[in-house]
Amino acid sequence: MNKKIALLLLTFQLLTFNLLIADEGMWLPMLLKNNYEEMVKAGLKLTPEQLYDINNASLKDAIVWFNGGCTSEIISERGLLLTNHHCGYEAIANHSTAADNILDNGFWAKSFQEEKVNQNMFASILVRMEDVSDKVNKSLASLGADAIEYKKQEIFKGIIAEATKDTHYEGIVRSFFKDNAYYLFVFEKFTDIRLVAAPPQSIGKFGGEIDNWMWPRHTGDFSMFRIYADKDNKPAKYSKDNVPYKPKKFLSVSIKGVEEGDFTMVYGFPGRTNRYETSFGIELATSKINPAIVALRDIRLTAWKEQMDKSDSTRLLMSSQYAKISNYWKYYIGQTEQLKRLKVFEEKKQTEVAFSAWAKGKPEYENILTNYSKAYTDYTNYALHSTYIREGILGCGILSAALNYSNLEKVLAADAKNENEIKKATEKITAFNTNFYKSFNKVSEQKILAKIIQMYYENIPANQQPACIAEVMKKYKGKTTAETFEKFAKAVFEKSFVSNSQSAAKFLEKPDGNKLRKDPAYAFVKACFDNYNKNIDSHIESFNIANTAEGNKYIRGLMAMQPEKKFYPDANSTLRLTYGNAKSYSPKDAAHYSFYTTLNGIMEKDNPNEFSFTVPAKLKELYKNKDFGNYADKNGDIRVAFISNNDITGGNSGSPVLNANGDLVGLAFDGNWEAMSGDIYFDSKYKRTISVDVRYVLFLIDKYGGAKNLIDEMKIVQ
Numbered sequence: 179m180n181k182k183i184a185l186l187l188l189t190f191q192l193l194t195f196n197l198l199i200a201d202e203g204m205w206l207p208m209l210l211k212n213n214y215e216e217m218v219k220a221g222l223k224l225t226p227e228q229l230y231d232i233n234n235a236s237l238k239d240a241i242v243w244f245n246g247g248c249t250s251e252i253i254s255e256r257g258l259l260l261t262n263h264h265c266g267y268e269a270i271a272n273h274s275t276a277a278d279n280i281l282d283n284g285f286w287a288k289s290f291q292e293e294k295v296n297q298n299m300f301a302s303i304l305v306r307m308e309d310v311s312d313k314v315n316k317s318l319a320s321l322g323a324d325a326i327e328y329k330k331q332e333i334f335k336g337i338i339a340e341a342t343k344d345t346h347y348e349g350i351v352r353s354f355f356k357d358n359a360y361y362l363f364v365f366e367k368f369t370d371i372r373l374v375a376a377p378p379q380s381i382g383k384f385g386g387e388i389d390n391w392m393w394p395r396h397t398g399d400f401s402m403f404r405i406y407a408d409k410d411n412k413p414a415k416y417s418k419d420n421v422p423y424k425p426k427k428f429l430s431v432s433i434k435g436v437e438e439g440d441f442t443m444v445y446g447f448p449g450r451t452n453r454y455e456t457s458f459g460i461e462l463a464t465s466k467i468n469p470a471i472v473a474l475r476d477i478r479l480t481a482w483k484e485q486m487d488k489s490d491s492t493r494l495l496m497s498s499q500y501a502k503i504s505n506y507w508k509y510y511i512g513q514t515e516q517l518k519r520l521k522v523f524e525e526k527k528q529t530e531v532a533f534s535a536w537a538k539g540k541p542e543y544e545n546i547l548t549n550y551s552k553a554y555t556d557y558t559n560y561a562l563h564s565t566y567i568r569e570g571i572l573g574c575g576i577l578s579a580a581l582n583y584s585n586l587e588k589v590l591a592a593d594a595k596n597e598n599e600i601k602k603a604t605e606k607i608t609a610f611n612t613n614f615y616k617s618f619n620k621v622s623e624q625k626i627l628a629k630i631i632q633m634y635y636e637n638i639p640a641n642q643q644p645a646c647i648a649e650v651m652k653k654y655k656g657k658t659t660a661e662t663f664e665k666f667a668k669a670v671f672e673k674s675f676v677s678n679s680q681s682a683a684k685f686l687e688k689p690d691g692n693k694l695r696k697d698p699a700y701a702f703v704k705a706c707f708d709n710y711n712k713n714i715d716s717h718i719e720s721f722n723i724a725n726t727a728e729g730n731k732y733i734r735g736l737m738a739m740q741p742e743k744k745f746y747p748d749a750n751s752t753l754r755l756t757y758g759n760a761k762s763y764s765p766k767d768a769a770h771y772s773f774y775t776t777l778n779g780i781m782e783k784d785n786p787n788e789f790s791f792t793v794p795a796k797l798k799e800l801y802k803n804k805d806f807g808n809y810a811d812k813n814g815d816i817r818v819a820f821i822s823n824n825d826i827t828g829g830n831s832g833s834p835v836l837n838a839n840g841d842l843v844g845l846a847f848d849g850n851w852e853a854m855s856g857d858i859y860f861d862s863k864y865k866r867t868i869s870v871d872v873r874y875v876l877f878l879i880d881k882y883g884g885a886k887n888l889i890d891e892m893k894i895v896q
């Protein structure tokens with residue numbers, strides 16, 4: 179076949195292939211009208227205005243951005259919020275002590291008075307969104323690439339200030355399609371968010387890291403909170419006089435359940451995807467960056483786990499930080515594995531070949547891939563270093579805590595000392611330290627410091643390393659490299675005031691710049707950062723600028739090349755909707771996974787010797803007595819979780835899964851192993867959303883927690 183025809187055919191195949199995918203795409207609710215017909219075909223029974231309306235209450239008003247990283251939904255007229263257990267984990271862990279251990283035992287508020295107040299939590303409800311591309315572009319028109327990034331933030335601020343003038347609203351402006359469009363989002367941000375209910379983690383985190391990111395799954399991954407507002411229903415900081423928030427809209431809860439093929443849509447705040455990533459980026463991720471993140475996190479997780487296994491009180495203190503990094507530790511293992519298995523590199527290369535052929539002779543597009551390739555050639559030498567700074571140096575508790583003192587050093591060194599500034603800098607560190615030292619475990623942190631700095635020494639090119647590493651090699655020379663760094667870490671922990679809360683507090687009482695500069699933890703971390711800022715950062719910066727500039731043109735080019743295709747923007751923590759159907763799948767040859775799991779599977783997995791699989795006695799009893807209320811399915815089973823082909827990612831955690839009528843049927847909480855490459859490439863054969871069946875949630879609230887008060891508050895649809 180003629181090469182040109184082959185390429186044309188390939189382009190055509192790519193194009194039609196994409197047109198057929200209904201389940202792929204995280205759509206902006208404001209633009210949903212373009213998808214409406216397809217949604218109806220998939221089973222939707224609502225009008226576009228019921229999904230999203232700027233003038234009247236619609237489903238979108240019940241979807242709440244939870245703490246800036248998860249999604250939650252309002253399920254009663256008194257501001258009751260439902261989200262994942264893993265989204266409430268930090269709050270639940272913070273309230274847990276050996277004496278009142280709600281993380282392990284669960285918590286069910288039987289009245290408003292029993293609800294638990296939290297610090298630093300917030301819930302944001304979208305008021306409106308607006309396309310501000312013209313406004314932004316007009317202001318950017320005359321600027322060069324490096325000025326744009328800085329100037330953009332200023333322009334955003336102006337737009338936000340204007341949009342929120344004379345209101346209590348907050349705003350954000352986000353870039354879409356790599357700066358090909360900009361949207362403004364205006365929020366009402368509530369900060370009095372109280373804990374209402376959580377199952378024990380043996381239910382809410384059943385399966386732990388072993389089952390995480392995998393189907394079949396049996397996790398009751400939910401927790402409940404409530405939004406409180408002032409007497410005028412407006413956001414207010416905590417006060418005992420605050421009252422439950424009265425929402426514009428809340429979701430009805432359906433106990434009809436979901437069957438294979440049923441329409442499902444997920445409304446929420448997906449965090450980040452990189453679907454327009456190039457083959458260059460994938461090569462770098464699979465060969466270097468992902469393995470480094472995993473290896474560096476391994477060190478922390480192993481050292482922490484050793485200590486957590488020693489006592490319940492230590493475990494409770496460290497659980498939250500452990501959960502925070504273990505989730506994405508496993509994510510990067512899975513992403514690497516699936517990028518390779520699904521040949522995503524080859525897939526992207528094909529698209530790039532087709533694109534190059536199309537772009538030939540078009541000055542705006544024809545150099546994009548060559549420019550990308552050049553940018554990556556330089557970046558590849560430095561990218562690992564930046565990963566080691568983020569995941570390694572800052573992964574050492576003592577170094578990240580020490581780095582906090584850099585502003586204090588600056589104000590202490592100023593020619594004209596400003597007592598007020600010193601006081602402010604000191605107070606900021608003190609506030610941080612109060613929380614930090616609660617979970618700072620010296621034994622594990624000393625091991626972490628030794629191992630991570632050794633890895634840094636062994637894996638970062640010698641000519642990129644700060645002089646302090648060579649000094650360690652000289653000063654602490656042991657029989658092996660490992661011994662050298664162990665001696666170094668021991669010395670740091672003996673001599674640095676950052677190594678414990680008392681000496682840190684004592685230093686902060688009378689902060690002294692000379693003492694700070696001589697502190698071994700501070701001096702070391704400062705040397706690492708000075709070196710990074712001086713010798714490495716500029717390479718990362720130029721890559722970022724090139725990456726944004728080429729990415730911007732590449733997406734525009736892809737759109738011009740496939741004018742028929744409906745493009746959706748990458749996730750960026752803004753409200754999106756994805757629709758599809760409940761759907762089983764085949765993970766590999768000869769195997770088939772049903773689309774739902776049941777309580778029977780929990781009993782099958784029960785293992786009293788494995789912390790993550792120990793089924794609580796009360797659940798076993800409910801199971802034995804078949805005490806299921808009206809939450810069982812037609813076979814008399816309690817369904818625990820189900821899968822659908824909706825397109826979600828991190829940040830969607832806690833998102834409502836809605837049926838064709840817009841009623842709540844589930845709570846999205848994870849993705850599946852066979853499609854862990856999903857943030858970069860949507861594979862319709864394998865990609866599934868894993869959700870808790872809302873009937874399992876109701877069963878647990880009612881039968882396990884005995885919190886009938888919460889069931890009565892909801893609107894349940896039979």
Ligand code: ARG
Binds near residue numbers: 391501504
């Ligand atoms: N993988 C899930 C997500 O990112 C989080 C699951 C939390 N559970 C756990 N065992 N870490 O949405």
